[in-house]
Amino acid sequence: MKFFLDTAKIDEIRQAHAWGLIDGVTTNPTLIARAGGDFVETIHQICEIVQGPVSAETVSEDAEGMLREGRLLARVSPHVVVKLPLTLPGLQACSALSAEGVRTNVTLCFTANQALLAAKAGATYVSPFLGRLDDISTDGLQLIRDIVAIYRNYPALQTQVLAASVRHPMHMHQVALAGAHVATLPMSVLKSLVSHPLTDKGVAAFLADWKTVPNNDICAQVEAFLAKRAQA
Ligand code: E4P
Numbered sequence: 001m002k003f004f005l006d007t008a009k010i011d012e013i014r015q016a017h018a019w020g021l022i023d024g025v026t027t028n029p030t031l032i033a034r035a036g037g038d039f040v041e042t043i044h045q046i047c048e049i050v051q052g053p054v055s056a057e058t059v060s061e062d063a064e065g066m067l068r069e070g071r072l073l074a075r076v077s078p079h080v081v082v083k084l085p086l087t088l089p090g091l092q093a094c095s096a097l098s099a100e101g102v103r104t105n106v107t108l109c110f111t112a113n114q115a116l117l118a119a120k121a122g123a124t125y126v127s128p129f130l131g132r133l134d135d136i137s138t139d140g141l142q143l144i145r146d147i148v149a150i151y152r153n154y155p156a157l158q159t160q161v162l163a164a165s166v167r168h169p170m171h172m173h174q175v176a177l178a179g180a181h182v183a184t185l186p187m188s189v190l191k192s193l194v195s196h197p198l199t200d201k202g203v204a205a206f207l208a209d210w211k212t213v214p215n216n217d218i219c220a221q222v223e224a225f226l227a228k229r230a231q232a
Contacts, residue, residue: 001176004053004184006164008035008042012187017049024053025165026127026184028083030109040076047077055105055125057083058093064131066093074102081105086114091121098122105162115147119159125182126204130175138167141174148179169193 002023005016008031025046032039043056054077058069070082070093082097083105084090090140094104098121105125106118110133118126122219128147133140144163160181166172169192175183210216 001180002182003190003225004055004162004182005190006031006042006166006184006186008032008037008046010035010037010042010049010185013049016187016190021190022050023182024050024055024079024081026055026083026105027052028055028057029059029139040073043073043080044076046081050079052079053081053103053125054079055081055083055107056104057107058085061087061089063089063096065150067096068091070097070102070104071100083107083127086110086118086126089157091117094121094123096117101126107164110143110149112143112146115159115161116150117186119151121156123159125160125162127162127164127184129165131167133165134167140176141171144175144180145178151174152179 003021004026005022006026007013008027008108013025015089032042035042043054043217044080045058047054056073060069066084073082074080081103084094086103086106090106093154094106097104103124105139106123107127109115109126109128115126115128128143128207130140130144133143147161151161152160162182162184163175163180164184164186164188166183168189172183172185172189172193215221
């Protein structure tokens with residue numbers, strides 16, 4: 001399962017990339033506005049850092065405008081994935097860009113039928129929005145399960161399910177069980193995945209016990225051991 005970071009904040013992306021935990025990044029106009037930088041410079045910088053798929057969203061409302069923006073955005077970096085809304089113009093632009101070999105992420109997906117259409121249009125990724133469905137008392141997870149099952153029925157459909165609008169650690173657990181190919185998660189959720197009080201307690205206990213071990217400098221010990229072995 002691939003992890004994408006759902007942010008346009010460069011410091012967060014650098015940090016998560018340094019941890020070795022992210023395969024790509026998703027942005028949207030809201031995240032770009034929150035981060036505050038120049039759109040294209042930000043996308044380029046993110047691509048340089050992650051060297052993996054980076055979703056950059058078009059903002060035109062007609063297919064012609066989306067195509068023009070998408071073709072230009074794809075020239076910013078080979079890592080750019082053009083993000084398009086799940087509307088008829090978005091699907092039209094997706095079909096055309098896919099035929100040209102440009103990778104696409106069809107976003108704002110809220111039904112399995114919409115996901116089928118995104119796959120028919122040749123989308124590289126479809127983004128069902130889990131949290132926003134949960135927000136309106138609809139089972140977002142069931143949507144992910146349904147799309148995964150439907151795509152499995154038709155192996156010719158190559159579109160990957162990118163679980164989006166992930167809000168908490170249980171969402172990650174659930175979409176992984178459901179078989180989503182990718183999940184995009186905010187930094188707060190990524191950090192929350194690692195936390196467990198028994199891990200923290202265990203580390204503290206091991207370190208306390210280690211202090212009672214004589215000659216407990218591991219590096220010095222290994223270097224001495226290696227030097228002795230080289231002389232033997
Ligand atoms: C990512 O592609 C989506 O734009 C994002 O996950 C939406 O998340 P939100 O519903 O928390 O805004």
